Amino acid sequence: MTKIFIVGGTGHIGGAVLDAICTTYPEVELTALVRDEQKANRLVSKYPYVIPVIGGLNSLELLKSASESADIVINAGPDITHDAGIAAIIKGLENRSEKGYYIHTSGGALIWDEPDGSKPGTKIWDDVADIDEITSMPEYRTHRQTDKLVFAASPNVNVAIVSPTILYGLGPSIEHPVPLTIPEILNTVGRISGGFMVSAGKNLQSYVHVVDLARLYLLLVSYAIDGKESVAGMDLWGPKAYYFGADEEVGFADFMAALVSVLRKKGMVSNEEITPINVADAAKAHAGANAEHAPSLDSWSMHIAMMYGTDMRVCSTRGKNIGWQPQEPAVRETLEEVVERYLAEKKGRPSTV
Numbered sequence: 001m002t003k004i005f006i007v008g009g010t011g012h013i014g015g016a017v018l019d020a021i022c023t024t025y026p027e028v029e030l031t032a033l034v035r036d037e038q039k040a041n042r043l044v045s046k047y048p049y050v051i052p053v054i055g056g057l058n059s060l061e062l063l064k065s066a067s068e069s070a071d072i073v074i075n076a077g078p079d080i081t082h083d084a085g086i087a088a089i090i091k092g093l094e095n096r097s098e099k100g101y102y103i104h105t106s107g108g109a110l111i112w113d114e115p116d117g118s119k120p121g122t123k124i125w126d127d128v129a130d131i132d133e134i135t136s137m138p139e140y141r142t143h144r145q146t147d148k149l150v151f152a153a154s155p156n157v158n159v160a161i162v163s164p165t166i167l168y169g170l171g172p173s174i175e176h177p178v179p180l181t182i183p184e185i186l187n188t189v190g191r192i193s194g195g196f197m198v199s200a201g202k203n204l205q206s207y208v209h210v211v212d213l214a215r216l217y218l219l220l221v222s223y224a225i226d227g228k229e230s231v232a233g234m235d236l237w238g239p240k241a242y243y244f245g246a247d248e249e250v251g252f253a254d255f256m257a258a259l260v261s262v263l264r265k266k267g268m269v270s271n272e273e274i275t276p277i278n279v280a281d282a283a284k285a286h287a288g289a290n291a292e293h294a295p296s297l298d299s300w301s302m303h304i305a306m307m308y309g310t311d312m313r314v315c316s317t318r319g320k321n322i323g324w325q326p327q328e329p330a331v332r333e334t335l336e337e338v339v340e341r342y343l344a345e346k347k348g349r350p351s352t353v
Helices: 012-024 037-046 060-068 083-094 144-152 181-192 210-226 252-265 279-287 300-309 317-321 331-346
Strands: 003-007 029-034 051-054 072-075 101-105 158-164 166-168 195-198 204-209 242-245 248-251 274-277
Touching (some): 037 051, 166 210, 166 331, 181 279, 181 300, 195 279, 204 252, 242 317, 252 274, 279 300
């Protein structure tokens, strides 16, 4: 029986991946890392055959032992600032008598450009044609440090990195069905009192539905279960096994226009106007009323503000070459149900807008 260990299985991405595995491979032994007993109980109530273990990305011995016991480890948790946890997973897999599989989650922020917004960027990153540049980025780039750690393990572990772009759509996660960017954007909309864009909002960004992204993970899991090393002449694992998760490309101004149309119907904004702002003002708005000055460059608010204005144009050639086919509705078609779910979840919580 194949044994799978998943980290982040109650998150937005990990919840969709866990659901896909449970649906497709109910016979596997699936162990999931969860932070507390309450989450474990909620997870098991939906997926009775999942084995929860209580811990976090700082539970290094637990991560190492659980990984050593698994044939396949999927890390759908946050990678930034969790180098030690990732190293523990790799160490556990390296201790196995048979070569194990590690599917790691990175992110498209690796290739963000300067957050301009005045014009669309011309560079489209391809995870096959540009793989040498992608895997030799300087370490100050977001995600690069942990990407490097993962690829360094490839002689002893079958590694693959999945790099999502901007996620959209509702997912089956028991804890986080709404994409994590939506609360951030809606908080900023609330504080600006309307739609916004950086400069002209002409920056172009790649999006992927969370359920489609889960299909990419599932495809890699299926190849790992079958022991496949390559498909269509392309290595599935190793130091160049980097898979962008991307489907549709949308300009930020176009995305915001679709969003404020939904928000006006819900009474969340009074009109559909979109105000041009700069990155510093976006970061200050995101940080809230207590932010007298623009947040620091390494703050979460500044990271989110940069996302509003950056280009992130990518092509998922590697995934599509091995059989990945996105199937879910387009971004604009999902916004109303996502906003409705966000509002339903927000009821009873203190306002953050």
